Amino acid sequence: MRPAAAVSAHYVVDEDGTVWRLVDEARRAWHAGRAFWAGERDVNSHSIGIELVNPGHEHGYRPFPEAQIAALEALAHDVLARHKIPPGRVLGHSDVAPQRKQDPGELFPWPRLAAAGIGLWPDFTASAEPGLATVEAAQRALAAIGYEVAVTGTLAPETEAVIAAFQRHFRPERCDGALDLETARRIARIAALSP
Numbered sequence: 001m002r003p004a005a006a007v008s009a010h011y012v013v014d015e016d017g018t019v020w021r022l023v024d025e026a027r028r029a030w031h032a033g034r035a036f037w038a039g040e041r042d043v044n045s046h047s048i049g050i051e052l053v054n055p056g057h058e059h060g061y062r063p064f065p066e067a068q069i070a071a072l073e074a075l076a077h078d079v080l081a082r083h084k085i086p087p088g089r090v091l092g093h094s095d096v097a098p099q100r101k102q103d104p105g106e107l108f109p110w111p112r113l114a115a116a117g118i119g120l121w122p123d124f125t126a127s128a129e130p131g132l133a134t135v136e137a138a139q140r141a142l143a144a145i146g147y148e149v150a151v152t153g154t155l156a157p158e159t160e161a162v163i164a165a166f167q168r169h170f171r172p173e174r175c176d177g178a179l180d181l182e183t184a185r186r187i188a189r190i191a192a193l194s195p
């Protein structure tokens, strides 16, 4: 996040673990901006926004300190329990706005948080999903997960941005927007878990 954008989230978690509550949870915050998830365009009215202090991809993106992640884990645990939010509805801003946002990004420890019940992280090594044979199949699967993507059958820049967003969340070793075999396999795996 950029510090100037911080005022629009419900919470901001600083690198030292300090949690700032900026907007009451009952009120709409503007963290997502123009966004989309699973048919819903008004993401701001249907979500609790948490930003993590970090210089961000354009200004020296760096690892999230332990104190920050520990504080986030406690906060998210509390928010999820109070609002009965399922793990699959814990999303990155890059997930709901893949054409505009990259945060929290490939350094965010999704597997660790998922182990605490925050977000999805299946055992990808154990999954039997064969992967998706075509771009069209991958686009359908990404749309089934919740991403805003048109099913065109071709790899235009918009689709590549969505694939890169998926990778930032579920395949952080590779965030190039390319639909390689492993990325296709993971897309199929997460789609299989989606309602």
Ligand SMILES: [Zn+2]
Pocket: 001, 051, 093, 103, 104
């Ligand atoms: Zn953000």
